[in-house]
Amino acid sequence: MSAAGRGATGRFERVAVVGVGLIGGSFALALKAAKRCGRVTGIGRGAANLQLALERGIVDAIAQDVADADLVLVATPVAQFPAVFGAIAPRLKPSAIVTDAGSTKRDVVAAARAALGAKIAQFVPAHPIAGAEKSGATAASADLFHGRRVVLAPLPENPAASVQAVEDAWVACGARVSRMSAEEHDAVFAAVSHLPHLLAYALVNEFAGRANSAQLFGYAAGGFRDFTRIASSHPEMWRDICVANRGPLLAELDCYAEKLRALRPLLERGDGAALERLFAEARAARERWLSGEFE
Amino acid sequence: MSAAGRGATGRFERVAVVGVGLIGGSFALALKAAKRCGRVTGIGRGAANLQLALERGIVDAIAQDVADADLVLVATPVAQFPAVFGAIAPRLKPSAIVTDAGSTKRDVVAAARAALGAKIAQFVPAHPIAGAEKSGATAASADLFHGRRVVLAPLPENPAASVQAVEDAWVACGARVSRMSAEEHDAVFAAVSHLPHLLAYALVNEFAGRANSAQLFGYAAGGFRDFTRIASSHPEMWRDICVANRGPLLAELDCYAEKLRALRPLLERGDGAALERLFAEARAARERWLSGEFE
Numbered sequence: 001m002s003a004a005g006r007g008a009t010g011r012f013e014r015v016a017v018v019g020v021g022l023i024g025g026s027f028a029l030a031l032k033a034a035k036r037c038g039r040v041t042g043i044g045r046g047a048a049n050l051q052l053a054l055e056r057g058i059v060d061a062i063a064q065d066v067a068d069a070d071l072v073l074v075a076t077p078v079a080q081f082p083a084v085f086g087a088i089a090p091r092l093k094p095s096a097i098v099t100d101a102g103s104t105k106r107d108v109v110a111a112a113r114a115a116l117g118a119k120i121a122q123f124v125p126a127h128p129i130a131g132a133e134k135s136g137a138t139a140a141s142a143d144l145f146h147g148r149r150v151v152l153a154p155l156p157e158n159p160a161a162s163v164q165a166v167e168d169a170w171v172a173c174g175a176r177v178s179r180m181s182a183e184e185h186d187a188v189f190a191a192v193s194h195l196p197h198l199l200a201y202a203l204v205n206e207f208a209g210r211a212n213s214a215q216l217f218g219y220a221a222g223g224f225r226d227f228t229r230i231a232s233s234h235p236e237m238w239r240d241i242c243v244a245n246r247g248p249l250l251a252e253l254d255c256y257a258e259k260l261r262a263l264r265p266l267l268e269r270g271d272g273a274a275l276e277r278l279f280a281e282a283r284a285a286r287e288r289w290l291s292g293e294f295e
Numbered sequence: 296m297s298a299a300g301r302g303a304t305g306r307f308e309r310v311a312v313v314g315v316g317l318i319g320g321s322f323a324l325a326l327k328a329a330k331r332c333g334r335v336t337g338i339g340r341g342a343a344n345l346q347l348a349l350e351r352g353i354v355d356a357i358a359q360d361v362a363d364a365d366l367v368l369v370a371t372p373v374a375q376f377p378a379v380f381g382a383i384a385p386r387l388k389p390s391a392i393v394t395d396a397g398s399t400k401r402d403v404v405a406a407a408r409a410a411l412g413a414k415i416a417q418f419v420p421a422h423p424i425a426g427a428e429k430s431g432a433t434a435a436s437a438d439l440f441h442g443r444r445v446v447l448a449p450l451p452e453n454p455a456a457s458v459q460a461v462e463d464a465w466v467a468c469g470a471r472v473s474r475m476s477a478e479e480h481d482a483v484f485a486a487v488s489h490l491p492h493l494l495a496y497a498l499v500n501e502f503a504g505r506a507n508s509a510q511l512f513g514y515a516a517g518g519f520r521d522f523t524r525i526a527s528s529h530p531e532m533w534r535d536i537c538v539a540n541r542g543p544l545l546a547e548l549d550c551y552a553e554k555l556r557a558l559r560p561l562l563e564r565g566d567g568a569a570l571e572r573l574f575a576e577a578r579a580a581r582e583r584w585l586s587g588e589f590e
Binding site: 129148149151188189191192193195196197198199200201202203204205206207208209212213214215216217218219220221223224225226227228229230231232233235236238239240242243246249250253255256257259260261263264267268270272275276278279280281282283284285286287288289290293294295 | 424443444446483484486487488490491492493494495496497498499500501502503504507508509510511512513514515516518519520521522523524525526527528530531533534535537538541544545548550551552554555556558559562563565567570571573574575576577578579580581582583584585588589590
């Protein structure tokens with residue numbers, strides 16, 4: 001790779017992280033630990049968080065601008081993406097690569113197309129899959145992405161070398177990188193991530209609204225705690241994800257409602273054999289998953 | 296308390312545990328550790344498991360019979376309860392107390408009434424709420440019930456002293472004991488335990504049956520893992536619980552389906568404010584629960 005600012009090793013001389021939170025901060029730390037970057041600048045709205053990122057050595061400077069960046073990671077909440085893309089569009093170097101860390105991809109691509117215009121080929125959409133119970137630069141760590149998956153959703157306009165450079169950066173962070181279209185990404189994550197969040201929020205909300213909610217929570221135990229852990233996720237973040245990905249999520253919600261409708265008569269007639277088969281199939285699939293069969 | 300075999304301290308001279316698994320074995324170990332019992336005998340179908348219980352000092356002898364027992368704990372799978380109650384009914388001492396560890400209560404009470412007849416006053420229904428990922432005497436431990444809840448569902452026929460004696464035994468094991476009717480118990484646990492199990496099994500089963508199931512599991516991460524942990528529970532046990540408690544469970548399933556139906560239009564019209572409110576209410580309730588407000 002010979003583009004200005006990137007050496008043969010996939011090193012980026014100037015990296016700008018927009019939104020230095022758990023994801024953005026961890027990416028900066030991991031790239032630094034892998035010696036794949038030169039100077040990292042942090043850009044964001046939270047002055048205290050940026051100051052902390054500077055003190056922790058996550059970023060080397062606080063900046064207002066991406067004008068000298070060879071790689072820009074947009075890692076703010078997705079709702080801010082249109083504004084962020086709009087702000088960076090006129091400032092990008094022609095050789096710069098922009099990537100992101102958004103949990104949804106079709107809406108991010110649409111926002112990028114709208115703001116970047118002819119520069120859209122410079123944007124390589126990505127989704128690092130890493131937990132978000134903690135947030136902010138204070139939670140960032142160099143090994144957050146070790147063994148985690150990162151999905152790239154390259155655009156037809158992307159030069160192959162740019163996609164490879166983003167892939168190399170994430171591999172250097174310890175991640176397992178794969179590629180799929182934005183549509184496929186959003187369908188897969190509607191199923192395995194967005195739907196479970198919606199289901200967990202709905203269950204806790206249901207019980208919270210009951211007259212005997214104190215009694216119900218009083219007897220809830222470990223199974224309920226794990227089942228609903230994701231209902232402690234950030235409401236704003238999940239509002240944005242659900243709205244952005246509502247098409248595929250509605251399809252998954254309808255599938256699940258249909259599954260429950262199909263299960264109901266088994267319960268109603270006390271069909272123990274059919275219930276046991278359904279449960280055993282689920283357990284077997286989950287055990288295969290835990291054993292690493294699908295990695 | 297002056298019944299034969301029970302001292303003023305609530306000590307039981309002869310305890311019989313029918314089904315020396317995680318729950319039965321832990322109860323025996325905890326009672327022994329609290330010096331609340333004399334000799335403990337183990338009764339069950341699994342010879343190897345009973346031998347292990349004997350070697351681990353969980354029980355002092357293997358028995359066929361409860362004829363000399365002052366306290367009998369029935370801790371087999373609930374499906375075996377009718378047979379167990381039938382076997383012990385003719386052998387019970389008049390002063391003996393029988394209790395159980397079943398996850399459902401109305402069906403257990405019905406089975407006990409059918410088998411014990413006039414001796415039903417000797418049966419104090421109970422449900423210790425302790426995880427069951429591990430099983431068998433090998434998993435038993437004296438502190439399994441520390442801080443855990445045990446629900447007693449006393450019958451109108453139970454002498455107050457018998458209910459108190461069972462409560463004292465569980466308190467001696469470190470548990471927090473409360474009382475409610477069998478009907479109330481089954482309604483509460485249909486909501487906070489049985490429904491989440493059904494929902495988790497249904498979700499995993501749904502994805503396991505898809506043409507792209509390997510891809511879906513391949514991208515499932517920590518949120519999915521916790522949400523579906525209870526889908527690794529024992530299919531036979533949960534078949535029995537679901538069938539036994541299908542009335543209240545169907546009512547909960549219908550409530551939940553209605554909740555999802557009500558949520559659907561919010562998603563469809565992209566009503567971010569309403570979704571955020573629903574998510575935030577859920578998170579706030581869960582945080583209050585985690586902080587111990589409902590204990």
